[in-house]
Amino acid sequence: MSTFERYLTxxxxxxxxxxxxxxxxxxxxxxxxxxxxxxxVNLPVAVLIWLMVIPMLLKIDFASLRHVGRHWRGIGVTLFINWAVKPFSMAALGWLFVAWLFRPYLPAAQINSYIAGLIILAAAPCTAMVFVWSHLTRGEPHFTLSQVALNDTIMVVAFAPIVGLLLGLSSITVPWGTLVLSVVLYIVLPVIVAQVLRRSLLASGGQPALDALLKRLGPISLVALLATLVLLFGFQGEQILAQPLVIALLAVPILIQVYFNAGLAYVLNRVAGEQHCVAGPSALIGASNFFELAVAAAISLFGFNSGAALATVVGVLIEVPVMLTVVWIVNRSQGWYERGAESRPELRQAPRIG
Incomplete structure (x- = not known):
């Protein structure tokens, strides 16, 4: 992790x-x-989002999907957490905390919008920072790459239906046209552009050419993220000054869902008999979010001034420190985890990574 990324918060x-x-x-x-x-579609934001998203998608090799079956237990657990647990658990936490417990302390007109932002945040798994988290847990690199590639493939078709379903269940009007347009603009097209550019670079200059471009684009991606946040808070300033506790209150359901989903994925991998070098990144992929996409979708669907946009930004604010604590827990609990493999000869003999 670069110094810039380490201090993202x-x-x-x-x-x-x-x-x-x-x-x-x-x-x-x-x-x-x-x-x-x-x-x-806000054009300045669209440009900034592409500058954020495309460098991250350049790292994804969709050919790695051929490795999906190699760690099928970990793949299965992560898919279950990402698509069957996380969006729905976040919606439930949003209803519990935002719509009920914290309602007296939040602007009444923004309650549904805050819940929508939390749902959008949880509906897209992390694609880029998870490589950092996997490295810090000495994760199996082929598993991480194939899992991220598979999640990106699923996201193309599953993001809009899941968001639409949960917004509907929350009695929030679903702007389907804008939602579908957001998926095309911020997922489908960036994936196509990134993969075409990736193949072109690999064909002309090999991996060194791709690595050189990623090194140049990395700072641009983060600067674009920060510029988007400046714009967002330029619009949200009056609401935040009027309700200074909003950010802290919105962080509560996000923190709970991160630890809940990470812990559930970690335990399920142990029960399934998966290696620790797979369980670590599985837990982190299951817990982290593609906050760049979430910010873009929330702005497109509800606007700069919306509670939804603010809720997704809270996810950005706490991403790095929270995920680093998950990394610490995974690493410190490796001995406990591997004791669960003592009755499994095939796992006991498995090579350690790192």
């Missing part, structure tokens, strides 16, 4: 301050940015 906090300050000093600029829309 600090940069996000600074973006909150800068965005709120600029929103007061330059309200006309932010109004002009918000008005730059075509078919409900």
């Amino acid at each position: 600090l940069w996000v906090a600074l973006c909150i301050v800068v965005g709120i300050a600029l929103g007061h000093v330059m309200p006309g600029f932010f109004q002009a940015v918000g008005a730059a829309e075509v078919a409900k």
